[in-house]
Amino acid sequence: MSTDADQKLLADTGRRIRAVRNAQGLNLDQLARLTGISAPALSVIETAKRDPRLTTLARIAAALRVPLASLLEEASSGQSATTDEPIQGYDLGDYE
Amino acid sequence: MSTDADQKLLADTGRRIRAVRNAQGLNLDQLARLTGISAPALSVIETAKRDPRLTTLARIAAALRVPLASLLEEASSGQSATTDEPIQGYDLGDYE
DNA sequence: AGAATATTTACCGATAACGATAAAATTCTT
DNA sequence: AAGAATTTTATCGTTATCGGTAAATATTCT
Secondary structure (H helix, E strand, O other), X not given: OOHHHHHHHHHHHHHHHHHHHHHXXXXXXXXXXXXXXXXXHHHHHHOOOXXXXXXXXXXXXXXXOOOHHXXXXXXXXXXXXXXXXXXXXXXXXXXX | OOHHHHHHHHHHHHHHHHHHHHHOOOOHHHHHHHHOOOHHHHHHHHOOOOOOEXXXXXXXXXXXXXXXXXXXXXXXXXXXXXOOOOHHHOOOOOOO
């Protein structure tokens, strides 16, 4: 049981979620409403204290409007290319 | 809970796992030994009857020697690309 | 057809995710 | 510094994952 690699994956994933959320100016409460996932649950996911289910991650990605895969890995082999800057132009203006 | 989009995601993911496994000539028993995940557990994941945890998917991807992201999305042909397309495309519609 | 192999399904028990809520701790603002 | 907002932590209850095992179906091969 690679609890080692697991922890790193969870830590990296949580860090990416938080980065995107902050980049969009959302707090946990707002993301909680967008996802239907409670703020405490989001907190423990972002801090790698929980091993989220696939559909939980998908809901977070959808709410943040980023591809699910972008939360899971570095833009490694250039495939998806795009930007290092996730989706700059998103105004999520309506959620507050 | 958009069990709708969730089910599709789980179905697609399971189908991709099975495709890769078959492509490598592995049966469930062999993949079970490689991953430490039991064959019945792998079966229900491949048939979309279970919502796997992130580290479970990661172990499967590692055993199959494919990027985790490749199990989650189609080989995105220029998905969100570059531009400032108004992101309306991301249906977050059901999660709200 | 029958037999070997592969997959599915159905249990069980242990562990964990998740929502809800509230309280503590941290960070930000004035 | 005090106060407000944000995040973290904790507890409880419900539900689900997961391994194990075994039985029930496929599926494949001779």
